[in-house]
Amino acid sequence: MDASFTCPRDRHLFSAGKKRILSLDGGGVRGAISIAFLERIENLLVEIVGRSVLLCDYFDLVGGTSTGAIIAAGLATGFSAGEMHAFYEKLAPKVFRSSIFHIPGWRANFDGAALHEELDKTFSHCSLGSEILRTGLCMVLKRLDTGSCWIVMNNPRSMFWETPNDNSFVGNSYLSLPDIIRASTAAPFYFDPQTIEIVKGMDPGLFLDGGLTPHNNPSLALFLTAVLPPYRLEWKTGVEDLFIVSIGTGSCRPKLTTREAQRSPAILLAINALAAQISDNQELTLMLMSWLGESSLPWPINSEIGDLKDSTPPFGKLFRYYRYDIKLEGQWLAQNTGVSLTENDISKLRQMENPANIPSLYNLGRIAAQQQITREMLEAML
DSSP states (O other): OOTTSSSHHHHHHHSSSOEEEEEEOOOGGGHHHHHHHHHHHHHHHHHHHTSOOOHHHHOSEEEEETHHHHHHHHHHTTOOHHHHHHHHHHHHHHHSSBOTTOOTTTSOSBOHHHHHHHHHHHHTTOBTTOTTOOSEEEEEEEETTTTEEEEEEOOTTSTTSSOOTTOSSOOGGGSBHHHHHHHHTOOTTTSOOEEEOOSTTSOOEEEEEGGGTTOSSTHHHHHHHHHSGGGTOOOOOSTTTEEEEEEOSOBOOOOOOHHHHHHSOHHHHHHHHHHHHHHHHHHHHHHHHHHHEEOSSOOOOBTTTBTOTTOOOTTOOOEEEEEEOOBOSHHHHHHHHOOOOOHHHHHHHTOSSOGGGHHHHHHHHHHHHHHHOOHHHHHHHO
8 A cells, every 4th residue: 555645445436446346235233244244354355365354454345334333333443353243242232222211103112322432432533534434434324304324434535524614514534433433323213313512502313224225225325435536535446446345134025915914014024115215226226236237247137137146238348246145035945054943933033123033133134245256356356
């Protein structure tokens, strides 16, 4: 890396050469699947380079939505994948515990203050501009009071980085990192919205989970952040210059039969519809990334489109793309992990708020990671 930059973050963001992006999906406690894949990547990198490796030293931009934002922030500050595994197992039972103020249909199921307290402890009340972040970090949030999608990044060249002289907004560099992470995880029904001061002396902005944007799988957003001129990075594209690793939290299509719908209250229908929309957004992102990027591990989009491995856009492939995930479907799990589960078992594993699922989810991710992630894939990115 170019030694002319004074901090690791800026060397990652602005130096020349190959660039690597790590994208982490949202999915509640199913983030344990992502951690299993991350540990596999880290362990293989140690074998390849012959020394200890942190993912923040290897990837130039790490980004996530919701639970992916928590993991991404931890990695960007120098946590190893193994340390994130231990942190995650301790965090989930503390966070996914019913709030004493919970009123069904009126208040969130879980206490967001408990999550914020743990984030404060872990990230030491630091800001987005803190040099404790050793590489590029990007997180996705939904701002409810303006209806906008926020893709917040620690890029010191970005338009909103510094507070302007007229104090018309608080610069992103001064925003609290725990506040941003908490906002990205504020899923309706599960947690109350998070407020963040945007203009001093004015009502704060009101933020919800980034999964309510099109970017629960944030890989497309991260790619656009890296290459579009308004974001002021303008990384070089091409299969030998830009590498994108995208890690899921277990995909599945939310389904509801007619009889189930007729028996469900309106709030459950709304939740199911929201889950279906998030799933559709993720499928669209997977389709676009599969078309725009060259992948050695193609994923089928649907029965009509297939996996797009032989489809190339007229301008050529823009990056090398690696999508790692599992499908929380009985047939797929049996064929690809050797684990046979009942439909009831799978239904439980799809839950995003049950910490008791973490060991099983992690184990499925670990088995899949052994099959999907090869040494040759990682060597190609060096």
